[in-house]
Amino acid sequence: xxxxxxxxxxxxxxxxxxxxxxxxxxxxxxxxxxxxxxxxxxxxxxxxxxxxxxxxxxxxxxxxxxxxxxxxxxxxxxxxxxxxxxxxxxxxxxxxxxxxxxxxxxxxxxxxxxxxxxxxxxxxxxxxxxxxxxxxxxxxxxxxxxxxxxxxxxxxxxxxxxxxxxxxxxxxxxxxxxxxxxxxxxxxxxxxxxxxxxxxxxxxxxxxxxxxxxxxxxxxxxxxxxxxxxxxxxxxxxxxxxxxxxxxxxxxx
Amino acid sequence: xxxxxxxxxxxxxxxxxxxxxxxxxxxxxxxxxxxxxxxxxxxxxxxxxxxxxxxxxxxxxxxxxxxxxxxxxxxxxxxxxxxxxxxxxxxxxxxxxxxxxxxxxxxxxxxxxxxxxxxxxxxxxxxxxxxxxxxxxxxxxxxxxxxxxxxxxxxxxxxxxxxxxxxxxxxxxxxxxxxxxxxxxxxxxxxxxxxxxxxxxxxxxxxxxxxxxxxxxxxxxxxxxxxxxxxxxxxxxxxxxxxxxxxxxxxxxxxxxxxxxxxxxxxxxxxxxxxxxxxxxxxxxxxxxxxxxxxxxxxxxxxxxxxx
Numbered sequence: 173x174x175x176x177x178x179x180x181x182x183x184x185x186x187x188x189x190x191x192x193x194x195x196x197x198x199x200x201x202x203x204x205x206x207x208x209x210x211x212x213x214x215x216x217x218x219x220x221x222x223x224x225x226x227x228x229x230x231x232x233x234x235x236x237x238x239x240x241x242x243x244x245x246x247x248x249x250x251x252x253x254x255x256x257x258x259x260x261x262x263x264x265x266x267x268x269x270x271x272x273x274x275x276x277x278x279x280x281x282x283x284x285x286x287x288x289x290x291x292x293x294x295x296x297x298x299x300x301x302x303x304x305x306x307x308x309x310x311x312x313x314x315x316x317x318x319x320x321x322x323x324x325x326x327x328x329x330x331x332x333x334x335x336x337x338x339x340x341x342x343x344x345x346x347x348x349x350x351x352x353x354x355x356x357x358x359x360x361x362x363x364x365x366x367x368x369x370x371x372x373x374x375x376x377x378x379x380x381x382x383x384x385x386x387x388x389x390x391x392x393x394x395x396x397x398x399x400x401x402x403x404x405x406x407x408x409x410x411x412x413x414x415x416x417x418x419x420x421x422x423x424x425x
Numbered sequence: 426x427x428x429x430x431x432x433x434x435x436x437x438x439x440x441x442x443x444x445x446x447x448x449x450x451x452x453x454x455x456x457x458x459x460x461x462x463x464x465x466x467x468x469x470x471x472x473x474x475x476x477x478x479x480x481x482x483x484x485x486x487x488x489x490x491x492x493x494x495x496x497x498x499x500x501x502x503x504x505x506x507x508x509x510x511x512x513x514x515x516x517x518x519x520x521x522x523x524x525x526x527x528x529x530x531x532x533x534x535x536x537x538x539x540x541x542x543x544x545x546x547x548x549x550x551x552x553x554x555x556x557x558x559x560x561x562x563x564x565x566x567x568x569x570x571x572x573x574x575x576x577x578x579x580x581x582x583x584x585x586x587x588x589x590x591x592x593x594x595x596x597x598x599x600x601x602x603x604x605x606x607x608x609x610x611x612x613x614x615x616x617x618x619x620x621x622x623x624x625x626x627x628x629x630x631x632x633x634x635x636x637x638x639x640x641x642x643x644x645x646x647x648x649x650x651x652x653x654x655x656x657x658x659x660x661x662x663x664x665x666x667x668x669x670x671x672x673x674x675x676x677x678x679x680x681x682x683x684x685x686x687x688x689x690x691x692x693x694x695x696x697x698x699x700x701x702x703x704x705x706x707x708x709x710x711x712x713x714x715x716x717x718x719x720x721x722x723x724x725x726x727x728x729x730x731x732x733x
Contacts, residue, residue: 180529259513268502
């Protein structure tokens with residue numbers, strides 16, 4: 173095990189984050205605040221409570237997931253794409269470090285950033301709405317599992333992408349719609365029966381539902397199903413990463 | 426003693442069907458400087474990339490100090506430092522930051538004294554806190570060398586280390602490479618500059634179209650393939666070569682002052698004695714006699730042309 177190597181990459185990634193702290197931290201906080209102002213206060217004041225929770229508070233887990241997912245994916249994707257793009261990847265490929273260790277370092281760094289970001293958003297939210305976290309451990313578990321799984325997905329995208337457009341396309345065209353349509357801003361029970369069934373095909377629904385349950389004990393799907401879904405997603409990402417490692421896809425061909 | 430690097434029948438066919446290496450075998454001994462010469466696209470960089478773990482080989486094997494580069498990659502890669510051809514650096518990092526990163530990446534605990542020594546040897550010490558993007562091209566090249574040396578490698582690959590580097594810096598770099606060799610580092614360099622190989626290498630390998638055409642001691646290569654030329658400066662200019670000399674492959678200079686005669690040093694009969702007696706019979710006297718050895722460059726060009 174090359175601990176120094178993993179640590180070197182992890183630290184490098186965190187330093188890159190620190191250099192662009194404003195972009196990486198302040199801008200998601202600002203956009204989340206805007207969501208609260210617009211949806212929580214302006215529009216939310218006209219919406220009665222959802223399943224016994226005020227609409228502003230109901231929004232928090234969904235908004236948190238929105239940031240967590242998009243930031244995990246784009247952070248991890250950019251982290252591995254950039255060295256490929258400028259060519260500094262040569263050093264990582266020629267180092268006595270295993271592919272799994274490289275993944276640990278990049279995904280670990282991206283997930284750490286997302287988790288910090290999530291906690292900051294949570295703190296920001298608590299300024300606007302009364303927060304209640306019924307199951308703090310489950311909340312942290314969901315936070316970490318989601319950050320790790322979507323950072324893995326981002327890593328895969330970063331390996332796959334061979335231009336900047338591809339790097340942007342998945343977060344923009346896949347992740348964001350899935351999060352918006354996965355019940356970030358509404359409860360699935362508000363939808364007509366047909367769309368309720370369609371929404372069940374959206375994997376992000378299970379994440380948001382489980383996460384919201386850890387706050388308010390209300391959920392669209394049973395909590396066990398949520399945990400199973402995220403585990404499945406994590407396993408799928410790990411399988412793809414393993415395949416990339418085996419074939420040297422886009423890295424060593 | 427077994428060779429330090431043993432490349433055996435290495436083949437690389439890229440996904441697009443391009444065959445970059447066609448069964449290359451080469452062994453490199455500890456402590457030597459070997460130069461790999463070849464035109465663009467000959468397969469030099471592919472070969473280095475496979476040895477360093479950047480590209481997967483299609484077939485064949487590479488062993489370093491007896492360890493297979495794929496099975497025992499941790500052992501082999503820890504021994505190797507690579508200076509890539511392109512100036513690929515993390516623009517926003519400081520010099521010190523990037524060499525520290527390299528050392529850590531190769532699995533070693535920090536050792537500021539070593540990094541200081543490396544940076545001083547490469548005249549980068551006063552730039553240690555500068556961001557890489559503020560450095561000149563020559564300095565960036567040296568940063569890449571410093572990164573490759575950060576983990577105290579036994580083997581150093583220099584992929585066209587002096588491409589685009591000015592003459593004085595090139596001389597400095599050669600001196601650095603010699604110092605490294607003195608300290609026991611085995612050096613493999615690729616280059617376009619024949620001058621560089623001639624100046625530095627113990628052995629020279631010529632690669633063309635994915636094949637090693639020849640690997641020889643530099644002196645041996647030049648002796649074997651070297652052509653020499655005798656140039657005679659005449660006392661009286663000739664308007665044309667006399668018929669008696671037509672049996673020799675001679676060239677007369679335009680002003681008629683010089684006759685030159687090319688011969689192969691390794692040939693049984695060089696024909697020099699005959700030529701000189703023939704000249705004496707014709708009463709052609711000369712004031713000066715000069716011989717010229719062909720350079721590695723001439724040898725290289727003739728090798729690549731023969732292979733084509």
